Amino acid sequence: MEGCIYYVAMILVQLAYGGSSVLVKLSLEEGLKPVVFVVYRHVMAMFLLGPFAYVLERKQRPALSLSVAAKVFVLALFGTTIHLNVYYAGLTYTSPTVACALSNVVPSLTFLMAVLFRMEKLKIKSVRGQAKVVGTLLCIGGSLIFTFWKGGYLFRGLVERPLIHAYNTELKHGKENWIKGSALILTSHIVWSSWLILQAVVSKVYPAPLSLTTMICFFASLQSSFVAFFFARDQASWRLESNLQLLTIVYSGVVSSALVYYLQTWCISHKGPVFTAMFSPLQVIIVAMFSAVAFAERLPFGSLIGALLIIVGLYCFLWGKKKDDLVAELTENEKGVLDDKVLAISMNDIKVTNPVTTERK
Template sequence: MVLVQVGLSFLYLITKASFNHGLSPYVFVTYRQIAALVVMFPFAYFMERKARPHLTLALLVEIFMLSLLGIDLTINLHFVSLKYTNPTFVVAMLNTIPTLTFILAVALRFEVLDLQNPRGITKVLGTLISLAGALIMTLYKGLIMTNLWPPLIHIPAKSVAINESSLKGLLLNVTSCVTMSMWFIMQAATLKRYPAPLSLTTWMSFLGAAQAAVFTVIAERNPSAWIIGLNIDLLSILYSGIVVAGLIIYALLWCNEKKGPVFTTMFYPLSTILVAIIAYFVLGEKLYLGSIIGALIIIIGLYLLLWGKSEHKFLQSSTEEPECRL
């Protein structure tokens, strides 16, 4: 999950540059799913050929809805919001996902919550502390840290009206965070009936590409938007398709299957820290004291939640062991 957040951190910087260059977010999502399909299909076909469950019509419909929710709705909203805002804001808003996922997981019984147990209280505190750290990073600035050297990479800015940027970016990003939390919960349910992460990633890429293509034809009226040159647009599509939509989605499914949706989403605050670091050292953006304080609080909350979940897992194993001996 740490490697996943590292990969996602670079994604936001590359895609922001390509959107400023003129790449359509809808075309971007379509092409990235096609790239992911081409890369993941051979691995899924050969590595899970014997372990892959039989695909029924009901399961195919479930995967179709999973792709519709997680790719066409969530990803399109997410990247369109990036077009109107900046990477730091978009990534900071992702820190609401662990809290939303935790609430949904408890309500749907994917996560055990025992408030009479200190470890159950620790999980709640860890989630709330991480959310508080994210809010501090977003709302509190404080002193400005002096840049150590000039920007190593310059991303040209695209002029957007302040009111339009704030309103559209906020609404689109909040909606994408809600749908992404629902997507993680649905992943956990689907993986129980189809425990083949590589194949599931491939099916999601295939269905997601088809759905995104239909959506792009409706939303993007400029035919020239489909033409991609040998520039930052192609780089962002290949990186997002191969690394993010392919390898990272597979890693998320695998971690979701092993540890559950709350564990998987709890690492998203790390991307806020990583993007702030990259933006400061590489892009020359301003770094505030509030970002540093918020990052430390996020890490404390993350470790509290992980400790609560690991201790709960240990207790489950200990209580089950006498039954196995009998």
């Protein structure tokens, strides 16, 4: 039952990210500046998490050294400032469905980095190792099919009329803009994969998830404010023109930055960066289903095939990962039993040799 908590947490993370992608896209269409939005959401998250981190982790929070502060600064630079600003810039040229589909490069990149840095063990000759590789490849292949196979609509649409009239993807996002947006989003996901690896390293030297998340939001606010100084100098860019923009900032600050960052930090510290990254493919399915209902987007046959491959690939990888954890646990138990036996034998030897020594004296 305890192991299921990590799975539930990561599914909630992807649900939160899916909702954020749709809300942010709608707000960007209404004129919300991406750099301003990044500042607002992290300032809100910092003030929300700060009191909880101070009260709940005052006994377990280690001293903050200059080395740890520098690592957290780089962590904020990669995971928030660069990743989010580049991602939102690319989102202005594409639809949320395409943006989320491209996020499926994250598992493979994170898995490759983790193997190279020896943070993830891969025994390719074992069945569990092959399952992890096959699962990663299926997720990548499924996301590519989901994104690029546009012919042959299986359904006319889940709804006849859109519930939300927001934007027309086919008219506004031309081929040139689609390529530009895709390139920006792919760049942001490469940076995000690096963040997941670095997060695992920092979590070991600073095992206080709430305090670490608060510091990430603090540094992200400073860094994003510096970026906004160059790209959003006019006061009009900082005004919120609609309730939707306010809702997006509140949702992103409370859910996407505060809650999600904490859950990710917590899961990475217990299960590793690759486990966290492998749930990214669920986001594209969540957003696609929502877009099909809310925006009346038609789902082609390729989307169904791609979604099935993503689910199968995710299951294969998680199965292999679970087997790895079981093998590691059994190895530790056997080592503990062996150590106990060696200790028992040593104690028996002492009991046997002591009488002899006494008699000789």
